[in-house]
């Protein structure tokens with residue numbers, strides 16, 4: 001962006017909805033505590049739960065839960081309002097044939113002009129999570145139990161869940177959501193290490 005053209009054109013601010021404003025602290029990234037910060041906690045079960053709670057700061061963040069809803073309707077923003085315009089994941093999660101997610105969500109994030117609007121998220125795998133993986137509005141303990149349940153986690157082993165959390169490129173979007181959107185805490189590497197340590201300590205869940 002050139003610095004010479006900073007005078008914004010007058011906006012029809014009356015009609016601009018809450019939904020269209022960039023988030024208040026888009027550049028402020030929160031940190032995750034490292035695995036070592038939990039090594040003094042015993043018994044092991046309590047340590048495992050504490051590790052999952054820390055990872056839960058990512059898992060329950062709107063950047064993740066906006067795409068893991070229970071009702072086939074993605075959400076937007078930190079206030080998690082229903083996606084504007086109204087869209088559904090449909091049977092495939094990629095949207096109904098007439099209006100696939102990729103009609104608007106490109107392979108890479110599209111910044112909006114002048115950063116007066118949130119970026120349009122982009123990712124080659126952009127799609128809505130299936131309903132059995134719904135996290136939105138659920139307590140962390142319940143999300144934890146379903147993450148461990150192959151019937152509700154896409155048939156994954158714990159090692160595969162860890163790999164998905166630590167390596168998946170769609171999950172990675174949460175740390176680089178684009179201008180105007182708050183990233184999830186920490187780094188994907190630190191998040192992957194917390195999940196690994198949670199598994200190594202018995203994968204115990206918080207009580208919902």
Ligand code: HEC
Pocket residue numbers: 019020062063064066067074075076077078083084085087088089090093094095099100101102103104105118119120121126127128181
């Ligand atoms: C008609 C265009 C269009 C279609 C189709 C569309 N989206 Fe969006 N979506 C947008 C725009 C524009 C934004 C960014 C503006 C905003 O967040 O206010 C957005 C933002 C989002 C966000 C918000 C991310 C966040 O954390 O704030 C999610 C989640 C999302 N879309 C999911 C989907 C999914 C899943 C599909 C397909 C089932 C889909 N969208 C289809 C236009 C569309």
Ligand code: HEC
Pocket residue numbers: 058059063064065067068093125126127128129130133146147152153154156161164165170171172173174175184
């Ligand atoms: C654009 C929508 C979208 C966003 C954003 C998103 N996910 Fe997902 N997620 C999916 C889809 C689709 C699947 C199922 C397909 C797959 O496994 O790749 C899924 C599956 C998963 C799974 C597999 C197992 C299960 O039980 O849910 C995990 C773990 C997961 N996501 C973690 C995350 C985390 C952590 C974030 C935020 C950093 C996140 N996701 C953000 C769409 C999304």
